[in-house]
Amino acid sequence: MARVNNWQLGREMSYWYPEARPQKQFAAVFDTNKCIACQTCTLACKTTWTSGKGQEYMLWNNVETKPYGFYPLAWDLNLLDMLGGQNWDESGELPVYTGSTIFESAPAGERVLGWRPAEEDYAYANVGEDDCAGQVDGGTSLENSHDMAWFYYMARICNHCTYPACLASCPRGSIYKRPExxxxxxxxxxxxxxxxxxxGCPYKKVFYNAMTGTSEKCIACFPKMELGIQPQCFVNCIGKIRMAGYLNTPENAREDNPLDYLIHIKKVALPLFPQFGLEPNVYYIPPVHVPTSFTGQMFGPGVAKAIETYRSAATDADLAGLLGLFGSSERVMTRWRRIGETITGLDDDGNVLVSVPLREPVHIRPAFDPVQQVTRMNCT
Amino acid sequence: MKHQVLIKMLTAAIALVLSANCGHTVVTTPEVHAIAADRITLDPDDAIWENAPTHIAKLIPQDLVEPRQMEPTTAEVRVKAIMKDGQIAFRMEWSDDSQNDAPGPRKPVDAAAVQLPAVIQANAPAPQMGEQGMTVEIAYWRADWQASVNGRPDGIQALHPNASVDHHPYEAKPLENNEEARRRAELRYAPAKALGNVRSGPREAAFEDLIAEGPGTLTPAPARHTSGIGKWSDTGWVVVFVRPIPNGFSATRPTQVAFAVWEGTHGEAGSRKMRTGWINLLAK
Structure with missing residues (x-):
């Protein structure tokens, strides 16, 4: 195995191949606080890419309710259990992961530490995961205490990892990471x-197709990304929780790159299970209402700080403004700027793609319309 | 001393009984003997096989490249070979208490392969799928392909009879009378098939011909030339591979052959397999 730098771990780690970062890295930020689990993203992907024979069970994009939702079943719990202790040393300026990654924990004869879900593990996506308890019959009430008064929605796609475990696992080099x-x-x-x-994929985002005899996965809608348009699950998101773009490494972070700003500068968006060691490139703004004892395991040691920063958006015009750009354009916004109350998304050439106000103007319409001579109810 | 003689006699008697099979004595050979036959057959149950000696090939776990086969599973494969008119047929028989021919997530299927050096030469290629510049030819059979060839329909309901499928876009009404448009639409959701990956269903043959120059280099051969039939019984699989005789192979010019078996129940696929080393293949 080679030694490579994984900045999410704050240290070097072992990987099957030497470090070879692409010219630019597809990446995304998902704001979990805005997701309503409407599954529009799931359907947008499903109808676009996985409506064929053998793809019936596949959800390249899925949304699951945490903590009890999984697709496939226990995708995260199984590996967390196998991986053992996952501690971070937070004594220095940046946290350093002191546990083992799935590459470093690979058993003898294996390329990575992994497991394969069974068919039935994919069979019940979303079934029962929102139920807080058992069935409540008519006329009765819940008597057991339900002290875990939180849940949140996790939208998941392939993380297009810097160190993909799927790629490392393939004994015949059938998986590749595009250098461009x-x-x-x-x-x-x-x-x-x-x-x-x-x-090998700890996120279980590669799927076997029994009809084509091959494994298939999210392709980040590369035909769209090549045209500067965000993927289907991004542009169809009615909650506007997502932004796709390209991410630099921390030392090359640019303030005018939306993803660099959120991930490296504000550190408000965090990787999913960084301790697995893949340097995943979909970043999550953690849910503000969930105990950090849970989200800390899922998003790493920066959770409390990220939530504090996110909560400060009310008084942080740059952060609030940039979050307002989410879902404002189909185009990939590789640059952004705020001038006064206006936030603008731009492409690499500096062309303006969209401008949004920092605050939506408030219009108060009188209840009585003198033109139509009617009284209307105002509602939002 | 008397006891030892008695034990030897008993052992010989037991071996004779064990070697009796339906009235025919099983003749085993230390190499694979390809005997000249009156005809070539695809059928594993053809009586012509009774004339061919058996080579019992011990299988070992593939433990040279990751991911490795860490535990031994299928112990041995019983091999016979016959030749006629430029064709050679191998009959592989092995014990397997489960028929794995329905593919799916975490459901690898049973499979087997016969490997020969592409060129007969004194220094054989590395037995583990050859080496750079020293190609091996591999004939590969799979249980799910055999099921397709035997008539199992291509679709999820064939694997899961109670599966419900809302809609496949290429089955939409507007495409009903336009086969070319329907086919194009179907290929949009089957990229492997669109690219001509021979793994894609529905299969017309249960066999695939491949070449390799070392682990991880497996590539489809320019043309398919292996045919045969795989049959399941309660005791396991019997598969006949019929392919062209290796170029130059004769009674005075032997070559080598190797075998591999994948047992679906144990999650075997790709490099997770039980295999032999090279075994001498003699023309008789």
């Missing part, structure tokens, strides 16, 4: 369906 944008793809002409990638 870091998108991770399964070569459908070369894949022989061994399912090693399904076993």
């Amino acid at each position: 944008d870091g998108i991770v793809l399964v070569d459908q002409g070369r894949c022989r369906g061994y399912q090693e990638c399904v076993r």
Whole structure:
């Protein structure tokens, strides 16, 4: 194995191949606080990419209710259990992961520490995960205490990791990471369906297709990204929780890159299970209402600070303004700026793609319309 | 001393009984003997196989490249071979108490392969799928492909009879009378098939011909030339592979052959397999 730098861990780690970062890295920020689990993203992806034979059970994009929702079943719990202690040393300026990654924990004869879900583990996406307790019959009431008064929605796609476990797992090199944008793809002409990638991906975002005999995964809608348009699950998100773009490494972070700003400068968006060691590139603004004892395991040691920063958006015009750009344009906004009360998204050439106000103007309409001679109810 | 003689006699008697099979004595050979036959058959149950000696090939776990086969599973494969008119047929038989021919997540299927050096030469390629510049030819059979060839329909309901599918876009009404448009629409959701990956269903043959120059280099051969039939019984699988005789192979010019078996129940696929090393293949 080679030694590579994983900035999310604050240290070097072992990986199957030497470090080879792409020219630019596809990345995204999801704001969990805005997701309402409407599943529009899931359907947008499903109808676009996975409506074929053998793809019936596949959800390249899924939304699950945490803590009890999983797709596939226990995708995260199983590996967390296998991985053992996952501690961070937070005594220095930046936290350092002192546990083992899935590459460093690979058992003898294996390329990574992994497991393969069974068919039935995919069969019940979203079923029962929002139920707070058992069935309540008519006329009765809940008597047991329900002290866990929180949940949140997790939208998940492939993380297009810097160190993909699917790629490391494939014994015949059928998975590649595009040097031009870091998108991770399964070569459908070369894949022989061994399912090693399904076993290796800790996020379980590679799926075996029994009809094509190959494994398939999220492609970050690369035909759209190549045209500067965000993927289907982003542009169809009615909660406007998502922003796609390109992320630099921390030392090369640019203030005018929306993702760099949120991830590296404000540190308000965090990677999903960084301790697995893949340097995943979908970043989450953690839910503000969930105990950090839970989200700390999921998003790493920066959770409390991220929530504090997120809560400060009310008095932080830059942060609030940039969050207002989410879902404001189909286009990939690789740059942004705020001038006064106006926030603008731009492309690499400096062309303005969209401008939004920092605060939506408030219009108060009189209840009585003198033109139509009617009284209307105002509601929002 | 008397006891030892008695034990030897008993052992010989037991071996004779064990080697009796339906009235025919099983003749085993230390190499694979390909005997000249009157005809070639695809059928594993053809009586012609009774004339061929058996080579019992011990299988070992593939433990040279990751991911490795860490635990031994299928112990051995019983091999026979016959030749006729430029074709050679291998009959592989192995014990398996479960028929894994329905693919799916965490459901690898049973499979087997026969490997030969592409060129007969004194220094054989590395037995583990050859090496750079020293190609091996591999004939590969899979249980799910056999099920397709035997008539299992191509679709999720064939694997899961109670599965409900809302809609496949290429089955939409507007495409009903336009087969070309329907086919194009179907390929949009089957990229492997669109790229011509021979793994994609529905299969027309249960076999695939491949070449390799070392682990991880497996590539489809320019043309498919292996045919045969795989049959399941309660005791396991019997698969006949029929392919062209290796170029130059004769009674005075032997070559090597190797075998591999994948047992679906144990999650075997790809490099997780039980295999042999090279075994001498003699023309008789």
